[in-house]
Structure formats: C-alpha cells, structure tokens
Amino acid sequence: MSIKKKSKLNINSRGGMGGKSKSRPSRASSSKTSDAAGTIIKVVIGLGIIALIISQWQTIGAVFGFGLILLVLGITVAVAVFKREAVLEFARKTTFIYWYRWLGAIVLVGAVWGLLGIMGTGGVVGNSIINSDTGFGGFLRVTGLFILALVLIIPAAGWAVTKWLFGGITRPFRVDKERPGAEGTYQPGLNGNRPPLRQSMIGDRPVLERKPAAETAVPASTMVQAEEKPSVEKEAAAKTDKDAKEPRDLKQVSQDVWKKYGETATLLTADGWRLPPVEILDYTPEIEYGEADNQERARMIEEALGSYGVEAAVVQINAGPTVTQFGVEPGWDRRVKEVKEKDKDGNPVTKQVETGRTRVKVDRISSLSNDLALALAAPSIRIEAPIPGKSLVGIEVPNTMLGSVSMRSVIETTAFQKLKAKAPLAVALGKGAGGEAVVGDLAKMPHLLIAGATGSGKTVCLNALICCLLMNNTPNDVRFIMVDPKRVELTPYNSMPHLAAPVIVDVDKAIGALKWLAGEMDRRYKQMAEVTARNIDAYNKKPGIEKMPYLVLVIDELADLMMAGFDDVEHLLCRLAQMARAVGIHLVVATQRPSVDVITGLIKANFPTRISFAVTSQVDSRTILDSVGAEKLLGRGDMLYMPTDAAKPKRLQGCYVSDQETERMVYFWNGQHPEANSPMLKVEELATAQTPGILGGTQPRDSLFDTAMQLAQESGNISASFLQRKLHIGYPRAARLADEVKEALGQDTEDGGAEVPADDDTLLR
Numbered sequence: 001m002s003i004k005k006k007s008k009l010n011i012n013s014r015g016g017m018g019g020k021s022k023s024r025p026s027r028a029s030s031s032k033t034s035d036a037a038g039t040i041i042k043v044v045i046g047l048g049i050i051a052l053i054i055s056q057w058q059t060i061g062a063v064f065g066f067g068l069i070l071l072v073l074g075i076t077v078a079v080a081v082f083k084r085e086a087v088l089e090f091a092r093k094t095t096f097i098y099w100y101r102w103l104g105a106i107v108l109v110g111a112v113w114g115l116l117g118i119m120g121t122g123g124v125v126g127n128s129i130i131n132s133d134t135g136f137g138g139f140l141r142v143t144g145l146f147i148l149a150l151v152l153i154i155p156a157a158g159w160a161v162t163k164w165l166f167g168g169i170t171r172p173f174r175v176d177k178e179r180p181g182a183e184g185t186y187q188p189g190l191n192g193n194r195p196p197l198r199q200s201m202i203g204d205r206p207v208l209e210r211k212p213a214a215e216t217a218v219p220a221s222t223m224v225q226a227e228e229k230p231s232v233e234k235e236a237a238a239k240t241d242k243d244a245k246e247p248r249d250l251k252q253v254s255q256d257v258w259k260k261y262g263e264t265a266t267l268l269t270a271d272g273w274r275l276p277p278v279e280i281l282d283y284t285p286e287i288e289y290g291e292a293d294n295q296e297r298a299r300m301i302e303e304a305l306g307s308y309g310v311e312a313a314v315v316q317i318n319a320g321p322t323v324t325q326f327g328v329e330p331g332w333d334r335r336v337k338e339v340k341e342k343d344k345d346g347n348p349v350t351k352q353v354e355t356g357r358t359r360v361k362v363d364r365i366s367s368l369s370n371d372l373a374l375a376l377a378a379p380s381i382r383i384e385a386p387i388p389g390k391s392l393v394g395i396e397v398p399n400t401m402l403g404s405v406s407m408r409s410v411i412e413t414t415a416f417q418k419l420k421a422k423a424p425l426a427v428a429l430g431k432g433a434g435g436e437a438v439v440g441d442l443a444k445m446p447h448l449l450i451a452g453a454t455g456s457g458k459t460v461c462l463n464a465l466i467c468c469l470l471m472n473n474t475p476n477d478v479r480f481i482m483v484d485p486k487r488v489e490l491t492p493y494n495s496m497p498h499l500a501a502p503v504i505v506d507v508d509k510a511i512g513a514l515k516w517l518a519g520e521m522d523r524r525y526k527q528m529a530e531v532t533a534r535n536i537d538a539y540n541k542k543p544g545i546e547k548m549p550y551l552v553l554v555i556d557e558l559a560d561l562m563m564a565g566f567d568d569v570e571h572l573l574c575r576l577a578q579m580a581r582a583v584g585i586h587l588v589v590a591t592q593r594p595s596v597d598v599i600t601g602l603i604k605a606n607f608p609t610r611i612s613f614a615v616t617s618q619v620d621s622r623t624i625l626d627s628v629g630a631e632k633l634l635g636r637g638d639m640l641y642m643p644t645d646a647a648k649p650k651r652l653q654g655c656y657v658s659d660q661e662t663e664r665m666v667y668f669w670n671g672q673h674p675e676a677n678s679p680m681l682k683v684e685e686l687a688t689a690q691t692p693g694i695l696g697g698t699q700p701r702d703s704l705f706d707t708a709m710q711l712a713q714e715s716g717n718i719s720a721s722f723l724q725r726k727l728h729i730g731y732p733r734a735a736r737l738a739d740e741v742k743e744a745l746g747q748d749t750e751d752g753g754a755e756v757p758a759d760d761d762t763l764l765r
C-alpha cells in the first residue's frame with residue numbers, strides 16, 4: 001500500500017529561509033545530469049571570455065588604461081549591492097568571508113618571492129618585486145610586504161605587533177599624554193566630537209568588573225557596583241606604561257565592541273543613534289540532515305503503523321532543527337468478504353473481495369504515539385493531528401543531533417525583514433518543524449506569557465526577544481522595565497540606555513513598578529485624549545509632540561511576584577494586559593511554575609499569546625496552552641508557540657542568543673550617547689511607590705468602601721472577618737477594606753490586621 005504512495009513523498013529539508021522542497025531520487029538523477037551540463041556550459045563560457053580578454057589584452061589596455069581597475073571595481077560593487085544575499089551566502093559557504101587572509105597569503109608569497117629575488121634566485125618576478133634592487137631598497141620592499149601579509153592574515157595580532165614596533169621607534173620622541181585615567185581617544189558617531197564614555201556618565205548604574213586586557217570581552221554577568229580605585233593603586237597604575245597589562249573597564253570594552261561593529265553600523269536613526277549591524281550576532285552554520293536517514297525512519301513509521309493494522313503512508317518529510325516532521329496520509333479501513341470460487345483447474349479457492357472502505361481515523365494514529373516511539377527508539381514523539389492546513393497527520397520525531405537556531409539566521413530571513421519594515425516591535429522567535437523562520441510582532445501579541453520547567457530555555461527566549469528589539473530600536477523607540485527576582489538572568493542589561501529603570505531584583509519594588517506602569521498607562525491615555533489619538537502610532541505621528549517610546553515590561557519569574565502580593569500583582573497585571581496595548585505598553589512574563597496559583601484564569605485570559613517550553617506534566621501543559629503536548633518537548637529551546645490567531649500551538653526551535661552576543665549588544669549601545677542615558681523612572685520612585693503597602697498613595701478606594709463604612713458605624717466595630725461575612729468577599733479584600741475604614745476613622749490599622757478568616761473556603765471566593 002505504501003510503496004505506491006511513497007512515490008509522492010515530498011521532502012522538505014532545512015536551508016536558507018526555510019523548507020525548500022527537494023525532489024524524489026528518480027527526478028534527482030535527471031536534475032543532476034542537467035546541473036552538470038549547466039556547469040560545463042558555464043565553465044566553457046568563462047574560459048572563452050578569459051581567452052578573449054587575453055587575446056585582446058593590448059587593445060583593452062590601450063582603450064581603458066588604468067581605468068580598467070575602476071571598471072572592475074565598479075562591476076564588483078554593483079554585483080555585491082544587487083546580489084547581496086547571494087554574495088553573502090557564497091561568502092558563508094566558502095571561506096570567502098576570510099578574503100583578507102587569502103589576500104594576505106598572496107602578499108606573503110610575493111614577499112618570499114622578493115626575498116628570493118634579493119638572493120638572486122627569484123627570476124624575473126622576484127626581480128620585479130624588488131625592482132632589481134638587491135640592496136636596502138629591495139630589503140625595505142620585502143619587509144613592507146611581510147608586514148602587510150602579517151596584518152592581513154592575523155589582523156588583530158598583526159596590528160598589535162605593528163603598533164608595538166612603531167611605538168618602540170617613536171616612543172623616545174613622544175610626549176606621553178596617556179596617563180591612566182585620562183580620556184581615551186574614542187570619537188565614534190556623527191558629530192565626531194561625542195564625549196567618550198565616562199564612569200560618571202553611567203551614574204548610579206553598575207559597571208563591569210575589571211578584567212585583564214588579554215580578554216576581548218568581559219562577561220557582563222560579572223557586574224559589580226562601581227568602586228573608586230584607591231589612589232595608591234592609581235599611582236601604581238600610573239607608573240606602568242605597559243598598556244597591555246592594565247585592567248580594562250566598561251569604557252575599554254565598549255570601545256573595542258564599537259570599533260569592531262560600530263563603525264560598520266551604517267543605519268543611522270533620526271535621533272542620532274546607530275543601530276547595531278547584524279554582524280554583531282554570531283553566525284552558526286546549520287546542521288544538514290541525511291535524507292537516507294529520514295527515508296529509513298519514514299519506512300519504519302509505515303511498518304510500525306502497518307503492524308498495528310493502520311494503513312498509512314508517509315508523503316512528506318520536513319526536517320527541522322530539533323525534530324523532523326513526517327507527514328502521514330491516513331489510508332483506508334477496508335471491509336472485505338470472502339468469496340469461494342474455483343480456479344481454472346476446478347479447485348475451490350477463497351478470495352477476499354472489498355465490499356467497502358472508510359478512512360483510517362486520525363485518533364487511531366494519535367493513540368499509537370508510544371508504540372511509534374518504541375519502534376523508532378525515540379525518547380518521545382508528538383503527534384499533530386491534523387497538520388494545520390493540510391490533510392496529513394504530523395508525526396514529530398526528535399533528530400539524533402539536536403541543532404540550534406542562531407538569532408542571526410532568523411533575522412536575515414525575508415520573513416523577518418518584511419515584518420521589521422512595518423512593525424518596530426518585530427521579534428524573531430525561531431524556526432518551525434520545516435526549518436521555516438517564525439517571527440512575531442510584539443505589538444500585536446500584545447502580551448506574551450512564557451512558561452516552562454527549569455532549564456527548558458525561558459531565559460534564552462527572553463534574551464532573544466530583548467536582543468531582537470535592541471537590534472531595531474533606539475532608546476527613544478523602546479524602553480524596558482526588567483524584573484529579575486533571580487538577580488542573575490537580566491542584570492547584564494543593567495547599563496543599557498534602553499532601561500527605564502535599573503533591573504529590578506526586589507519583588508516589592510517590582511510591585512511598585514507595576515503600579516507605576518498602571519499610572520503611566522493612565523497618564524498616556526490622558527495625553528492621547530488631548531490630541532485625539534487612538535493609539536501610540538497615531539500619537540507619535542502627530543506633529544509637534546514629543547514621541548512616546550514603547551514600554552516593554554519583562555518579568556523573569558512571575559511566581560516570586562505572585563507570592564509577594566497575589567491580589568495586587570494579579571489585579572495590576574490584568575489591568576495592564578487589558579488596557580495597555582493601545583498606549584504602547586507590552587508585557588512579557590515568564591514563569592517556571594505553570595500552576596493555577598501563578599497562571600490564574602484571569603492572567604491566562606489576558607495573555608492570549610503564549611509560549612510553552614518543556615514542562616513536566618500534562619496538567620502543566622494544559623495550564624499554559626489549554627492542550628497537552630508541552631510535556632513531550634525536548635527542552636533546550638524546543639517550544640510550542642500559541643499565537644493569538646492560531647487554533648493550535650506550533651512547534652518551534654527557539655532562537656539561541658549566547659551570553660557573548662548579549663554582552664556585545666550591551667557594549668554596543670553603551671558605546672553611544674552615554675550622556676543621554678537618563679532613566680525615565682527612578683528606583684526611588686519604585687521604592688516609594690510600594691512603601692505605603694496596599695493603600696499606595698494613588699490607589700483608588702474599594703467600591704465597597706461606603707458599605708463597609710456604614711457597617712462599621714452601625715456595628716461600632718470593624719474587622720476583616722466581619723466584613724467577609726457581611727459582604728461575601730474574600731479575606732484579602734476584606735482585610736484591605738477593614739484597613740481603609742480604620743484609616744478613615746482614624747484608628748490604628750495594625751490592631752486586628754492579623755485576623756484569621758472565619759472560614760477557609762471564603763478564601764476562594
């Protein structure tokens with residue numbers, strides 16, 4: 001049954017921007033022949049052109065002269081501009097990205113040849129390199145070529161050696177201005193006179209721990225509070241002029257990152273910031289999967305299904321980074337009856353005649369997931385029945401080698417570039433089961449809930465989202481408020497100009513930040529109402545007003561916040577989630593504990609876009625996605641993404657962003673406009689916002705306040721349990737009301753504040 005159908009097999013394997021279909025082996029041989037013929041034709045044409053150029057060399061030289069070089073350069077630049085993608089692809093596939101090393105090798109050959117020329121054995125070429133001067137002139141030429149080759153082959157070391165050499169020669173004549181502590185010569189940017197990054201400009205923000213100069217980048221995770229160096233140490237440092245042994249600080253590292261990436265950052269924004277170039281992100285080549293392996297697995301799936309009496313054929317293979325999806329077409333359940341006949345020799349034979357057939361039920365395939373996992377020796381298998389938009393059942397089998405998806409590979413796809421052109425909050429999420437890039441617009445999400453067990457990839461996902469926004473937005477476009485109760489995950493961003501406040505590690509301050517955000521939301525609504533703008537985009541387009549940046553709140557562990565103030569946090573999060581989209585406030589909330597006391601019904605209802613990484617149980621998967629499946633994920637960035645408009649979650653391998661990439665990004669932004677680094681929201685504000693506790697300064701009174709006041713006046717006494725009974729409300733609200741009433745009556749709010757609810761089940765109300 002399957003053999004006939006397998007001829008339809010359509011294999012999508014990863015590459016470039018997504019799954020490109022590859023044809024079946026029968027077609028492959030004919031396409032290989034035509035490919036070879038094409039190559040031969042190209043080679044013949046190329047050789048013909050070269051032969052023509054050589055034969056006409058003198059005429060060409062006479063016509064163009066040295067202008068020929070300009071012509072070739074012009075053509076090369078035009079090809080590079082118009083065929084940028086192809087050139088980049090070619091450069092990546094070959095070692096052409098190291099073109100300077102190849103050039104260095106050619107120069108090195110020239111230098112050695114020149115050396116041979118000095119020794120009289122270099123022939124005509126050697127002689128022409130040294131200009132037939134075997135004396136000092138020839139020696140200088142060869143030395144120059146050697147230095148050039150060194151700089152080209154190992155640029156960093158070559159440059160250091162050259163500097164050291166020339167430094168040695170010029171040192172005796174130099175007036176040493178470079179005292180330690182003096183400003184560097186860092187002048188990137190537009191004006192040419194931008195002040196270098198100074199310690200004081202970072203204000204009260206943490207700066208990087210000092211590290212030896214030998215390291216090119218200092219892990220941002222090792223941030224410590226800025227310390228004033230003891231003056232004795234300063235003097236000692238001043239005495240040594242060996243720059244290489246001096247400790248380096250944020251300024252130095254920022255300069256290095258800027259030198260490497262900043263000067264190539266051509267994208268200049270209207271407000272004078274430069275956006276990071278894509279080269280700031282690492283390029284990781286993707287693993288290619290053996291087709292033969294997948295064909296074998298397809299055969300095993302068909303056999304395993306057949307052995308359980310399920311007729312089905314694998315008609316499509318989509319190879320993704322972590323899993324391969326086998327598209328299975330359900331066969332038929334046939335009804336047969338036995339018919340007795342006589343053969344041509346007159347012997348009775350029994351034949352089976354088909355009397356009717358029905359399609360194999362999808363559930364029969366889904367129920368065999370464990371048996372299929374056994375047959376394929378796979379740790380777990382997820383079955384998507386049906387694949388959205390196709391009449392196939394998807395069987396997702398983990399690859400033997402788990403690949404990872406670099407953020408750069410998603411950012412460079414057309415899908416992301418198109419989205420970025422119209423959506424400033426475009427984010428790269430990862431690659432789907434067929435290797436296709438999956439991207440999203442945070443503004444449309446408009447809030448994102450991320451859950452997953454420990455080590456499943458939540459923080460990496462948060463980092464990827466943040467870095468993606470940092471790639472395309474200046475601090476005037478997007479500001480972040482980051483809450484990191486674990487203190488180590490988001491603190492590397494602490495010195496970023498995009499932060500509205502330093503990373504909040506204290507849960508009480510985090511609640512204060514939520515209150516501040518709610519207030520900011522109201523303020524923004526008022527501002528918009530004044531100019532009759534319906535949303536942030538319309539507002540920012542109005543002439544003559546100060547642009548409003550988007551505000552993104554990132555919470556790394558919601559469970560910690562919920563423990564600190566369940567009612568407040570739930571209420572504030574829901575209020576923000578319901579109303580903040582139009583004013584450009586978006587929430588990205590992650591949690592390790594996908595239980596109903598953290599992801600409550602209300603929170604779930606207000607966060608329509610969700611991502612689930614691997615979780616431990618089906619219950620957790622249901623809590624996050626309202627469906628099972630997340631318990632079968634493989635961890636390390638393997639995720640189910642549930643966008644607002646999809647009925648079912650989609651499986652992706654999330655983008656991976658390394659710590660080094662994050663550091664580079666932070667340093668890149670640190671290297672610009674440090675003077676503009678003025679937080680909109682001060683830590684002190686957050687601290688004071690939470691100190692009054694539940695009755696925070698601007699908190700409106702409870703709607704039952706008047707009733708409670710009346711009850712208090714009637715009964716002459718007020719307590720939380722009394723209000724609970726009378727008003728049929730939960731304990732936290734009753735306690736809050738009691739406090740409000742006591743405060744209004746001028747009583748001490750502490751007495752009776754610790755009352756225990758009369759009845760446990762009232763807590764649930």
Ligand SMILES: Nc1ncnc2c1ncn2[C@@H]1O[C@H](COP(=O)(O)OP(=O)(O)OP(=O)(O)O)[C@@H](O)[C@H]1O
Binds near residue numbers: 455458461636654656
């Ligand atoms: N998209 C990814 N691609 C490849 N590897 C990943 C990816 N995401 C995470 N990992 C790997 O998984 C490890 C754990 O990831 P991460 O720290 O994000 O987990 P977590 O869910 O935040 O855990 P915790 O809740 O304990 O902090 C990472 O160090 C990394 O090696």
